[in-house]
Amino acid sequence: MVEAIIVHKAMNIVDPVRIEKATKTTASSNHPQSGKKQRTRKEPFHHGRTSIFCNGKVVTSSDYWWLIGTALVLYGPIVLYICTQSMRVHEVLGWWVNFIPLLLAMGTSVFGILAACSDPGILPRHTAPREAIERNEFELPPNESLVYHELNPEFMLGKNVRLPDGSVQFWKYCNTCELFRPPRCSHCSFCDNCVLEFDHHCPWLSNCVGRRNYRWFVLFIAGVASLCVSAVVIVSLLVHFESKLFNTKFHLHAKPWDWIVLMITSAAGLTLLSLTVYHLNAIRLNQTTAEQVKSGRSGANSVSKNPGFMANCHRIFCLPIPKRMINWKQYKTGSDNIV
Ligand SMILES: [Zn+2]
Ligand SMILES: [Zn+2]
Numbered sequence: 001m002v003e004a005i006i007v008h009k010a011m012n013i014v015d016p017v018r019i020e021k022a023t024k025t026t027a028s029s030n031h032p033q034s035g036k037k038q039r040t041r042k043e044p045f046h047h048g049r050t051s052i053f054c055n056g057k058v059v060t061s062s063d064y065w066w067l068i069g070t071a072l073v074l075y076g077p078i079v080l081y082i083c084t085q086s087m088r089v090h091e092v093l094g095w096w097v098n099f100i101p102l103l104l105a106m107g108t109s110v111f112g113i114l115a116a117c118s119d120p121g122i123l124p125r126h127t128a129p130r131e132a133i134e135r136n137e138f139e140l141p142p143n144e145s146l147v148y149h150e151l152n153p154e155f156m157l158g159k160n161v162r163l164p165d166g167s168v169q170f171w172k173y174c175n176t177c178e179l180f181r182p183p184r185c186s187h188c189s190f191c192d193n194c195v196l197e198f199d200h201h202c203p204w205l206s207n208c209v210g211r212r213n214y215r216w217f218v219l220f221i222a223g224v225a226s227l228c229v230s231a232v233v234i235v236s237l238l239v240h241f242e243s244k245l246f247n248t249k250f251h252l253h254a255k256p257w258d259w260i261v262l263m264i265t266s267a268a269g270l271t272l273l274s275l276t277v278y279h280l281n282a283i284r285l286n287q288t289t290a291e292q293v294k295s296g297r298s299g300a301n302s303v304s305k306n307p308g309f310m311a312n313c314h315r316i317f318c319l320p321i322p323k324r325m326i327n328w329k330q331y332k333t334g335s336d337n338i339v
Contacts, residue, residue: 050191051064056329059324060117063190065206070206071109077260077261082102084257085257088238093241097234112205115207115213117207118207118216120213121197121322122194124179125178126179128173130173130175133156143162156173179194182196185197190208195210196212199217200290218276221279231265235258235262235265283312
């Protein structure tokens, strides 16, 4: 909550909804037919490649149809196997064994949908229009100052924010979104948005992974990894007990379907387990994937303070998710919006 207040204050945002309304009012008063509902392409707010559904409750990227492919690849083989082999599992291992992968698939679907359909922490655009800054019409609070390029004093790089403890934070300026972005925030080139604590853009979920949906993303990959492990264990036990029953060898008894499921789930399970371990390590280091890539390139650690693994887990998984910075209810999908 405190971090959200600091971000709001330093971005000169007291209330994102109020700012958006104020900008909208300016736009309509400049329009010759102000007051009338009509579509315009030159809006002060442009939401990149973002798709909005259900009155702003669902926010995802414009490639949301990729989710269908993800669902088919992840759950197709397992659901098909359960549907065709459930009686076999029921007779050899017990009826309840069929429910383990089904429950895991349902749980991970919920986490996947939450990760794919949540606003990852997109910052509102045009909170610091470059034109206004160049004309000296943009006012900064007393604890903030603009930073210019050393060799080209005309070129503004960002601003320095003096925090209450006396330390100074650099906020880089995003030329696309026209805003000062806080530390740990990056611009996603796929969604064309600046995202708080940007981790990466996930093509499988067709959404950015950032401050607001990182929890769901980690639970999703851990859930799918568990689903794959459960499938490997169930199929192995099934074939093992059947081969004992019929007094044959494991590899001779296993049917083609068993091998296909074993191969797919083993490969997917290993990949997802590695990914889960990677993200648990990133939580331990208090770093995002974007920061790890940057620190790997420069050799420097981008995070100065690390409260420790348990404190980081508590912040990511237990604390309430910060409020959205944009009132998506007011916008339509894409760059058009109603004024
Ligand atoms: Zn940006
Ligand atoms: Zn993205």
